[in-house]
Structures are given as structure tokens and as C-alpha cells.
Amino acid sequence: xxxxxxxxxxxxxxxxxxxxxxxLYHLVEQNGGQVQFKLEDAHRVRENLATKMVQMQxxxxxxxxxxxxLPELS
Numbered sequence: 272x273x274x275x276x277x278x279x280x281x282x283x284x285x286x287x288x289x290x291x292x293x294x295l296y297h298l299v300e301q302n303g304g305q306v307q308f309k310l311e312d313a314h315r316v317r318e319n320l321a322t323k324m325v326q327m328q329x330x331x332x333x334x335x336x337x338x339x340x341l342p343e344l345s
Contacts, residue, residue, distance in 0.1 A: 290327070290333060293333075294333065294335065320337070322339065322340055323337050323338065323339060323340055324337070324338050324339075324340045324341075325337055326338060
């Protein structure tokens with residue numbers, strides 16, 4: 272059965288590092304072996320996440336999903 276997890280409260284730092292690394296390698300491989308971005312783009316995305324939540328669905332597949340944060344969680 273799959274679980275919806277809030278990365279900040281349900282995974283250990285070690286789990287998060289491992290899954291993040293695997294997902295990053297998978298993303299790069301799926302995009303022809305290269306992903307390129309500017310640091311300012313990364314900072315902008317990080318700022319926008321203040322109004323979003325990142326969820327991870329863990330089951331037979333691992334999925335990341337970015338959703339709007341519920342008002343009571345802001």
C-alpha cells in the first residue's frame with residue numbers, strides 16, 4: 272500500500288538523501304544525460320515552495336508531487 276509522506280516529517284535525513292539522489296539521477300538520465308539550470312532559478316523555485324508542499328508517494332513507484340499548501344498550514 273502506498274503512503275503519502277510529507278518529506279520534512281516522515282523521512283529520515285538518510286532516506287531523503289538516498290531517494291533524492293536516485294530521483295536526480297533518474298531525471299538526468301531521462302533528459303538525455305544532462306540537466307542545466309542557473310542558481311537564481313533554483314532560488315526562485317525554493318522561494319515559491321513557501322506556498323507549496325512537497326509530497327512523496329512511496330509504493331511500487333516513488334513519486335514527488337508539489338501541491339498548493341493548505342491555508343491552515345501556511
